[in-house]
Amino acid sequence: MKTVLVVDDDSDVRELIVWKLTNAGYAAMDAADGQAGLVAAGGGPDGSGRVPDLILVDWLMPRMTGIELCQALRAQPATAAVPIILLTAKAEESEVEQGFAIGVDDYIVKPFSPREMLSRVQAVLARAGARA
Amino acid sequence: MIGGEAVPLAAASVTVIGLAGAGVVAGRRGTRSSQAEAQAAARPVLFSTMDSGVIDVEALHRLPRRQRRALQDQARALLPQVRGTDHDNLVRLLEHTGAIGRARRQAGSRRSAARARAGLFLGAAGRPTEMDNLLRLLHDPVPSVRWAAARSLGRLGHPGAVSPLLASLEGDRPIPPDVVVEAIAQIRQCPVAVLRQGLSSRSAPVRAVTVDLLGRFHALAALPDIVRRLADDPSIEVRTRAAQALGRLGSPRAVDALLAALADGPATMHPQVVRALGEIGAPEAIPALRRALTGPSPQLRAAAAHALEAVRAPAQPSAGRRA
Numbered sequence: 001m002k003t004v005l006v007v008d009d010d011s012d013v014r015e016l017i018v019w020k021l022t023n024a025g026y027a028a029m030d031a032a033d034g035q036a037g038l039v040a041a042g043g044g045p046d047g048s049g050r051v052p053d054l055i056l057v058d059w060l061m062p063r064m065t066g067i068e069l070c071q072a073l074r075a076q077p078a079t080a081a082v083p084i085i086l087l088t089a090k091a092e093e094s095e096v097e098q099g100f101a102i103g104v105d106d107y108i109v110k111p112f113s114p115r116e117m118l119s120r121v122q123a124v125l126a127r128a129g130a131r132a
Numbered sequence: 133m134i135g136g137e138a139v140p141l142a143a144a145s146v147t148v149i150g151l152a153g154a155g156v157v158a159g160r161r162g163t164r165s166s167q168a169e170a171q172a173a174a175r176p177v178l179f180s181t182m183d184s185g186v187i188d189v190e191a192l193h194r195l196p197r198r199q200r201r202a203l204q205d206q207a208r209a210l211l212p213q214v215r216g217t218d219h220d221n222l223v224r225l226l227e228h229t230g231a232i233g234r235a236r237r238q239a240g241s242r243r244s245a246a247r248a249r250a251g252l253f254l255g256a257a258g259r260p261t262e263m264d265n266l267l268r269l270l271h272d273p274v275p276s277v278r279w280a281a282a283r284s285l286g287r288l289g290h291p292g293a294v295s296p297l298l299a300s301l302e303g304d305r306p307i308p309p310d311v312v313v314e315a316i317a318q319i320r321q322c323p324v325a326v327l328r329q330g331l332s333s334r335s336a337p338v339r340a341v342t343v344d345l346l347g348r349f350h351a352l353a354a355l356p357d358i359v360r361r362l363a364d365d366p367s368i369e370v371r372t373r374a375a376q377a378l379g380r381l382g383s384p385r386a387v388d389a390l391l392a393a394l395a396d397g398p399a400t401m402h403p404q405v406v407r408a409l410g411e412i413g414a415p416e417a418i419p420a421l422r423r424a425l426t427g428p429s430p431q432l433r434a435a436a437a438h439a440l441e442a443v444r445a446p447a448q449p450s451a452g453r454r455a
Contacts, residue, residue, distance in 0.1 A: 012209045019179045113216030114182075 002125055003027040005052035007037030007069065008087065009061045017056060020114050021121070034064025038072050041079045051078050054125055056117075059088035059099075067102060074103045083128045085120060087112065167202065174203035178225070182214075185221040187228050204231055212256040212287070223257050232257055239265045244274040251277060255284020263290055270300050270307070279311050286315030291323050298330050301337040309341050316341070317348050324351045331357050336367035343370060347377025355381060359389040362397075372401040379408030387414040394420055402427065403435040410439025418443055 004026050008014040014030050021028040029052060031037035037057065043049040055073065059066035066086055073079040083105040088095070099107050105124050108117055177191050195203065207226055214222065226232050235257075238250035251269045254262040266288065269281035282300065285293040297316050300307045316322060322345070330342030331354075343361050346354045358381070362374035375393060378386040387409065394405045406424050409417040421443065424436035 010209075010213070012206050013213050015175055016179060016182075016210060016214070019175065020183075023183070111213050111215040111219070114214060114218045115216060 001025065001027050002053040003029060003050055004121060005037065005041055005055045006030045007032075007034065007040075007055065007061070007066070008058040009033055010058070013058070013087075016114065017117065020118060024118050026121070034061050034066070034069040034072075037069055038064075038076070041073055041082065042076055043078060047078065052082060053128070054083045054085065054121060055079070056085050056087060056121070059086055067098065070099075070102050070104055083124045085117075085124060166198070170196075170198045170202035171206055174199045174206065178203050178206055178210075181225045182210075182218040182221045185217070185224065187225055189228075192229070200229075204229055207231070208253065211253070219258065223259065226257065232259075236262075236265060239269060244272070244277055247272060247274070248277045248280040251280035251284050255280075255287040258288060260288065260290055263288060263293065267293075267296055270296060271305065273305065275305075275307075278305060278307050282307050282311050282315045286318035289319050289321070291319060291321050291326075294319060294322055294326050298327075298333075298338055298341065301341060302335045306337065309337050309344075312341050313344050313348075316345050322349060324349060324354065327351070328354055328357065331361065336365075336370055339365065340367065340370045340373045343377045344373045347373075347380035350381060352381055352383060355383055355385060359386060362386075362389055362393055368398050368400055371397065372404045375401060375404040375408045379404075379411035382412055384412060384414055387412060387417060391417060391420055394424070399428065399432075403429070403431040406432060406435040406439050410435070410442040413443050415443060 004021050006014055006017045006021070006028060007030070008017070009032055011032065014032070018028040018030050029040055031040045037055070039045055040049075041052060041055055043051050057066040057069055061069075064072075066088070070084055070086065073082065073084065084103070086099045086104045086107040087110060088099070088107055089110045096107060105127070106120050108120060174195060177188065177195065181187055192200065192203075204226070207222055207229075208231065211219070211222055211226070223232070232254075235250040235253045238246045239254065241247050241250070247269060251266060254265055263285070266281045266285050269277055270285065272278050272281065278300070282297060285297060294316055297307075297312050301309060301312055316327075324346070327342055327345055327349070328351075330338045331346075333339055333342070339361065343358050346358055355378070358374050358377050362371055362378065365371050365374065371393070375390060378390060390405050390409050390412075394402060394409075397405065402424065406421060409421060418440065421436050421440045424432055425440070427433055427436065
């Protein structure tokens with residue numbers, strides 16, 4: 001079973017995504033901010049837990065933004081190759097480019113379709129599986 | 133002795149206030165945790181309704197009052213965040229619970245905060261039938277209500293809202309240009325022909341918003357009109373937004389006009405002109421951009437440095453952007 005980590009400070013959106021993922025047969029973990037997300041992605045505080053197969057990150061979060069989290073994930077050996085999907089209300093071309101430039105695999109623009117989100121999760125995981 | 137009694141009395145008061153304060157904090161924590169419990173209990177009903185579109189009336193009625201309220205709060209919070217089938221199912225659920233009917237009534241409330249909330253909610257619900265309610269709120273005496281209505285009309289995405297939104301820039305109760313730009317930019321099927329009529333408006337804010345939007349919609353057919361606004365509009369704001377629009381269009385056909393604006397136009401628009409030249413990536417602009425590097429304002433110098441970088445290392449052109 002593939003594991004997906006959801007990092008979003010909006011609890012309503014986070015819970016919805018976790019519910020959708022779980023219903024679709026994924027194991028879902030969640031974190032309410034970037035710092036907690038970084039710890040969870042690296043296998044927990046002692047690094048002994050499971051590293052997720054994919055991470056869904058919200059762009060706009062307090063303290064550590066989604067972009068900063070993605071940069072930190074790419075710099076951490078355990079998560080450097082884990083696919084990331086960015087959830088963003090920013091649909092401007094330059095912002096999307098910024099996301100891809102730091103190594104994000106795909107992005108979803110808010111307001112988002114939860115069904116489309118599941119398809120993208122599936123597609124990104126399939127691409128990652130084919131690469132491995 | 134009076135002083136001696138006052139000390140224990142004061143200490144007792146502090147203790148009582150402290151205990152009362154602790155009680156309030158504990159009470160708030162308790163309320164928060166019971167709220168969280170109610171939300172967690174309501175979520176399965178909410179999410180499965182969003183997923184299936186089937187409103188389980190019995191399950192809804194079985195929910196205690198607090199959980200029913202938590203379900204409605206979460207549904208309202210999710211409404212502007214989602215789209216597609218889940219959104220439509222959410223709207224049906226909110227209609228069933230009476231939340232949308234209440235919002236329609238609140239659009240006529242005497243309290244401006246209630247009208248603004250209702251405007252945002254009805255826009256997020258995305259029913260074209262709410263257009264009349266929102267157009268009415270667009271002329272509300274309170275600015276926050278008008279702005280909420282403008283945003284919601286954008287969210288609704290009906291092309292029929294373009295003309296009223298442009299008109300809302302004029303008159304005694306104008307809406308700020310950037311709110312209107314943001315609203316119309318969301319209308320994906322925006323009729324560019326209607327929009328172009330705004331270029332001949334006598335109102336500078338209407339012309340400014342129009343050129344801005346023509347750039348955002350990549351309306352290449354309007355390029356000659358935008359170039360004309362850049363060259364000779366009486367408003368510097370319109371000329372500046374025309375430069376920005378030409379940068380967004382990314383057409384080399386605008387380079388001569390931009391270079392002329394850099395040579396003869398007002399200094400306040402120069403940074404935007406330079407940014408536009410950078411976005412177009414025209415090599416013939418390099419000498420002018422180099423001169424701008426020693427320009428009088430730090431904004432101009434920074435924009436010139438950035439533009440030169442872009443011209444020397446052009447980004448991949450987006451499909452359909454260049455002409």
